[in-house]
Amino acid sequence: MSTEYYQQVIGRIYNEILPFHGKGKVADYIPALAEVNPMQFGIAVESLGGGTAMRGDAATCFSIQSISKVFTFAMVMSRVGEDIWKAVGREPSGNPFNSLVQLEHEKGIPRNPFINAGALVVTDRLMELYPRPKEAILDFVRSLCGNDDIYYDHQVAQSERDHADRNMALAHFIKSFGNIHNEVDALIDVYCHQCAISMNCVDLARSFLFLANRGVNPADGKRILTMSQAKRLGAIMATCGFYDESGDFAFRVGLPGKSGVGGGIVAYLPEKLSVAVWGPELNAYGNSLMGIEALERFTTDISSSIF
Amino acid sequence: MSTEYYQQVIGRIYNEILPFHGKGKVADYIPALAEVNPMQFGIAVESLGGGTAMRGDAATCFSIQSISKVFTFAMVMSRVGEDIWKAVGREPSGNPFNSLVQLEHEKGIPRNPFINAGALVVTDRLMELYPRPKEAILDFVRSLCGNDDIYYDHQVAQSERDHADRNMALAHFIKSFGNIHNEVDALIDVYCHQCAISMNCVDLARSFLFLANRGVNPADGKRILTMSQAKRLGAIMATCGFYDESGDFAFRVGLPGKSGVGGGIVAYLPEKLSVAVWGPELNAYGNSLMGIEALERFTTDISSSIF
Amino acid sequence: MSTEYYQQVIGRIYNEILPFHGKGKVADYIPALAEVNPMQFGIAVESLGGGTAMRGDAATCFSIQSISKVFTFAMVMSRVGEDIWKAVGREPSGNPFNSLVQLEHEKGIPRNPFINAGALVVTDRLMELYPRPKEAILDFVRSLCGNDDIYYDHQVAQSERDHADRNMALAHFIKSFGNIHNEVDALIDVYCHQCAISMNCVDLARSFLFLANRGVNPADGKRILTMSQAKRLGAIMATCGFYDESGDFAFRVGLPGKSGVGGGIVAYLPEKLSVAVWGPELNAYGNSLMGIEALERFTTDISSSIF
């Protein structure tokens, strides 16, 4: 489909979505996120044929939060291959408050790389692979979306660190099983930074295009993951990308994707396109309320999903 | 692709899979299943264009067990529509031994229709919709695959009933929350029968073709589910169809599907084909060991999955 | 101390406790209990030296419910001795909604004989020891308190049976592990009857006097349990007798005892006395609100507890 077509689609959706303002709640677990103006919404579509469709606040940067888990996991997967599955699983976790029990039952092996416990393990490995992990992550993301202005929002990173007790608890707990190797303080520092990467919808859509393109960045032809790895990363996103709403997202939207509590969601249709949405108000599961509504309309309108 | 092509693919896979005999374990939770000869393996592919490819014991009947949950759910979904989600969820359950805790926390609403708890609720509703539920289920399955010889294996059904304490526990527990309406004994009778439907790989592949065909049975053009319902049923299978191995199945195979402890697995590629495999030996998660190996090779060989 | 002394003590307590009327909530899980007039309160003390002190509605019969678990356990303990610990544990269960998880983790061995799961196992064994279990239980209780008028309230028993889904779930679940041997229906029938025994405070205080007396019924000199068994039964009551409020009861009252959702509580001070209270209004843990308040005052006033 042409960029004009997608531009029309998201224009229509944009108007339908605006009335949802006020129905969700901006993340308040760290002050830096709570301050974000909720009255914003953006959407951007990148098609593999080339071309960007965008609408609303698609050029406004926000905190990508858990979307960063896809980037760090891709970095580690491309380097250590199948060995990563000794450190982290690939099954849905089922229940938020069970994660600690599961860790205990399952000897410190987190259920999947997209729950916090799993992402901490992934970042821990990344720190062993890259001597300067924070620079490496930023370089990777910049190269994916071709935007060298991508940066860490240090205020958000600091706010995360100041409220990191849950993640520190997880990290120490996993470390007690031997599945985290670095010092917890250093790990949390990297982790809080990756969550604090600031990007806009256009950047995010571009950064996921290599997944729609079977592992190769279409902008420069560089292979990031093998075709098999790209497909498998998609499978994990489809089953585990939205916490306890993963099944519902598959049901309603039907695309592999990942959300963050900053209100962003990125998803893609293999061999076709990637799409990013952003609306700071979250639903009860911590996913962007307007974002999911918009993506449900999007796959309905274009009559395409993976199912 | 042509039937000849698929015939070649599954012929090759068949030879690669035979050495796996002996690596799994036949289900022994009921005597009637434990008696099955483990040295069997069959595979059948039905393509939407028409034509059947089959290899090995693809014409031998076996107990479909939990695959029946897809049939009963489709029957109920087509009649009650969205209201079914008041009675059952659509999220992965995460952990087998948690299902009872989840039921307690979540007020007797099972996580999804493909765990036993959820399937019991679905069958309970089916009993309210159809005055003669056992006949209705058989009629439905027969019409899907065009084979009027499909039958209940009454010996297996009886064996199931004789060992139904876990399912009776679940049913009474859910009933205590008001989410089961029929007498538990009557419900368990229907449930044990649906699990004891006897079908072969060719039957099963045909019976799932309406899902690959967006809700319409290609044999007679009859719409079973709306396109949206068909896609959504696929999404639930992709995230919840293989118990605690659902994520792994998505990762390795990448198709929506459903397994049964009788050793059968059916899956489909939307708008293309359906595929059924059968090998009685199970892996640690209760899914056919040879079946998953075969399907992983299948989607690799045909270079197609939903991801 | 003399009976007059205890009469004065409980007279004082009675007046202090009356204002608590209305602060709790009558059990409503079965209709037959919900109909009980909440505006009642009774207390009775039996001292080993002989003599009964009683106040308020101490002669009014009520449903003893879970207090019956002490009787059935004593019957089984006296016959099978240490072997009972292969079927049931003696540790606090910690958490109501965990009981099903614990059963799963711990292979169908309930944590202790005073949670429902454990009491079902005990009654199951009792049915193996006594050909006519319902008669045997009644005989045992009658002999303990010397009152041949003790009876089953059949209306309550029927109401229990009509609302037994939770207990049937537990029984089937335990049976799936092989730790229940009888038919679940027959077991639930006996169990619902034992809960429906109708007694008053004086009967109950007398029926526990053999525990205060180290295993010998002081009325007829008959040994019910060995001294060691009597002490050990006391230890289990002290740690497990009040569900999730067991620690709190030890903390506030400091006596071994057992409660029932009918609003009764019986406790005893070794070598001294037994005391029964009854107030139908329950606190959040399902124990008599006025009963616990009264017993806390009682051990404070007589300056004696086991601690």
Next chain:
Amino acid sequence: MSTEYYQQVIGRIYNEILPFHGKGKVADYIPALAEVNPMQFGIAVESLGGGTAMRGDAATCFSIQSISKVFTFAMVMSRVGEDIWKAVGREPSGNPFNSLVQLEHEKGIPRNPFINAGALVVTDRLMELYPRPKEAILDFVRSLCGNDDIYYDHQVAQSERDHADRNMALAHFIKSFGNIHNEVDALIDVYCHQCAISMNCVDLARSFLFLANRGVNPADGKRILTMSQAKRLGAIMATCGFYDESGDFAFRVGLPGKSGVGGGIVAYLPEKLSVAVWGPELNAYGNSLMGIEALERFTTDISSSIF
């Protein structure tokens, strides 16, 4: 009873207990404990009338570990009174691996002061009450047993700190609920020191005599706790003092007490005596195997327990 009598009793027990050497396993979770010579066993009895009976290695110092939780709790209880129950509960926790779930469900309020989570909260409050907490703890223990040579084993404390990931996980988790106020590093430092107090059986028996004496240290007549507080602390020990073996300890021994993974156990009989045992080899629950065997014989021989 006279000191000579107790001397005879423990002499007999000592001989019966020696054959148990080799049946347990020295704690190995920190290197400093793993190095302890397992072939040691000591027992000491202090009676309220005065006089010390001791046998075996009763004068050899060892790491008191979790027994310290009684000391810190008594210090805090005596100062903040009933308010402590806003921060920590008094119910058995039921299950070791549930402690984290319970913390989550119960909003960071640990079940009781004798599981690690609860003891961390207690030490956190102690740090608010005493500007120099490590000195204060040592002073308190020294005054209880009248031995100014009691000291921190700094090698053990350091070893604890080097392996504190589980406790740091707990502390950060509780802090995320707001129920820990100090910096986690500072808290863990104090906590690791209190566990590393080095005492022998005679010291320990003396240090618990104030509990047997209703709150007053018999050596100097100083009231440590009110009578009610002393009794209530005993009730918590009786229900929660031995982790998942608390019910079993009540059943077999029948005294309020507290164990530590260093192999020590202290218990007391109200208004009579206190008794300390030490054997480094632990059973599966982390309690001294020889210690529990010895104490079971002790209460049997003297025909006294609280039940």
